[in-house]
Amino acid sequence: KVMWLMPFAKKSLKIHKNTQFIVNKRCQNNFRRIIVPEENKYFASYMGVLYDKAIEVIEVFPGKKNKYKIPPSVRNVDAIINYVVRLSDYGYFYGWGAFYVGGCNDVAANLKKITVDKGNKYFKSSDGVLYNYDMTKIYAYPHAKKGSFKIPDGVQYINPDAFSGAKYLTGLTLPSSLKSVAVHVAGCASLKKITFKEGIKKVYLYGGNEPDETSYYTGFRGGINIKNIYFPSTLYDINIDGINKSAVFHAYDNSAKHTTSYGQESDDWHSIRSIKDYIIDNGYGYKTRNVIANSI
Numbered sequence: 001k002v003m004w005l006m007p008f009a010k011k012s013l014k015i016h017k018n019t020q021f022i023v024n025k026r027c028q029n030n031f032r033r034i035i036v037p038e039e040n041k042y043f044a045s046y047m048g049v050l051y052d053k054a055i056e057v058i059e060v061f062p063g064k065k066n067k068y069k070i071p072p073s074v075r076n077v078d079a080i081i082n083y084v085v086r087l088s089d090y091g092y093f094y095g096w097g098a099f100y101v102g103g104c105n106d107v108a109a110n111l112k113k114i115t116v117d118k119g120n121k122y123f124k125s126s127d128g129v130l131y132n133y134d135m136t137k138i139y140a141y142p143h144a145k146k147g148s149f150k151i152p153d154g155v156q157y158i159n160p161d162a163f164s165g166a167k168y169l170t171g172l173t174l175p176s177s178l179k180s181v182a183v184h185v186a187g188c189a190s191l192k193k194i195t196f197k198e199g200i201k202k203v204y205l206y207g208g209n210e211p212d213e214t215s216y217y218t219g220f221r222g223g224i225n226i227k228n229i230y231f232p233s234t235l236y237d238i239n240i241d242g243i244n245k246s247a248v249f250h251a252y253d254n255s256a257k258h259t260t261s262y263g264q265e266s267d268d269w270h271s272i273r274s275i276k277d278y279i280i281d282n283g284y285g286y287k288t289r290n291v292i293a294n295s296i
Contacts, residue, residue, distance in 0.1 A: 006060075013060070015043055015050065022060065026079055026107050031062040046071055066110045066144065070130075072119030077130065080108040081140050082164040082187070106165045106187065111142045126152070138162045141169070148193075151175050160184050160204075166191075176200060176232075184208070186242070188224055195230040202237040205229070207244065230289075231275065238275060240282060248285035251275045 003022045006013070008029040015022075015036040033048030043059060044051050047069070050060040055071055058079035070077065113128035123139065124131050129149070130140040137157040141149065148171030151158070156177055163169060165187040172191065174181055176199025185191055186208025196203060207224050224244055231238075231251040239259050240249075253276040272278045279286045 008063075011064075013050075015040060015045075019043065025060050028107050028109060029060075029063040031060075032064045033062055034060055061107050063107055064110055065108070066112045068108075068111060068114050070114065070116045070120055070123055070125075072117045072121075074120065075122045077123070077140060080111065080114075081159065081161055082106060082143075106143060108143050109165065109167075110144050112144045112146075114140060114142055131155075141166050143187075144168060146170075148172070151178070153177055158183065160206075163188060171195075173197065174200065180237075182206075185224060185226070188226075191224060192227045193229075194226060196232050196235070198232040199234055200232050201234055203231070203235060204239045205241070205243060207242040233289075235275065238272075238278060240279070240284070243284065245283050246285070248287055249279045250287045250289050251279065252290075253288050 001018055001020050003015070003019050006022065006024055006027070006029070008027060011030060011032055013029075013031050013034045015034065017037040017039045019040065020042045034045055034050040036043045036045045036050060042053055044053050044055050046055055048062050048065065049058060049068070051057060051074070052059060055073045057076040058074065061079050068080070114125050114130045115128070116123045116125045116130070122133055124133055124135055126135070128142055128145055129138060131138055135152070136155060137159070138151065138155060139159050139162060141163050143165045145166065146168040149169060150173040153175045154177050155175060158178065158181060160182040161184050163172065164184045167187060167189045169188050170190050171193040172185070173195045174183070174197060176197045178200055180202035181196070181200060182204040184206045185194070186206065194205075207226070226244060226247045229243070229247055229249050231249060233252040233254065235251070235254070237258055253274050258271045259278060276286055276288065
């Protein structure tokens with residue numbers, strides 16, 4: 001009834017006909033396919049991926065898959081997204097305010113392209129990237145997709161962890177339609193440049209590189225090495241955490257700004273003297289931008 005230990009090094013996995021619960025479903029694995037007997041009442045296998053019986057939720061994703069087509073009935077793809085969670089939100093772990101990746105070890109590390117069956121009413125894809133049905137929200141960026149990526153104009157939201165673990169992503173541009181944005185770039189080992197376009201007002205940027213030994217981060221041990229990050233003149237609310245200290249932030253030295261924990265109520269914010277002071281006080285490089293550029 002319960003699968004307590006999953007043999008992650010096997011090339012394939014067969015679920016027993018009586019299995020109802022699976023422990024540690026999202027750790028990295030070497031499966032090329034997952035099989036389940038038809039008489040199992042709780043799970044179903046389709047094209048090698050393990051789903052719930054209704055084929056609505058991904059239960060276990062084969063780690064060796066490099067392309068994935070979402071079936072018509074699937075409405076939940078959390079299993080292929082690496083969630084970054086602040087453990088201190090739920091209490092302290094051994095006295096540390098720690099971070100970890102909920103998906104644990106990049107289960108979809110080899111995924112280069114995501115497509116969607118035309119009958120699916122929950123998702124669409126473009127250029128291998130997964131969006132909601134009306135293309136206003138990005139859900140997942142394939143972790144093995146190479147090159148730079150410009151989020152299309154018109155996208156209003158992104159899953160904060162959509163890019164976590166995208167190890168071959170070299171550049172990321174976020175459009176003005178994202179007025180308020182949280183983006184986690186933990187595990188983006190090839191990322192060199194991030195550009196936030198004019199119109200964006202609120203930014204929470206998390207990179208997974210902890211600033212001191214009092215914090216602990218268990219996912220994506222390869223780290224990041226971003227060179228340049230460009231902020232717009234419209235930026236009003238800022239929070240930077242875990243970005244490599246060698247990064248240089250290009251920003252306008254605006255005053256009367258404030259910083260918050262992303263998503264918290266307004267009474268949690270506190271004023272900062274300027275964007276420049278905030279960046280320098282946090283140990284990052286800073287360069288003043290004097291002219292507003294329409295494009296970078």
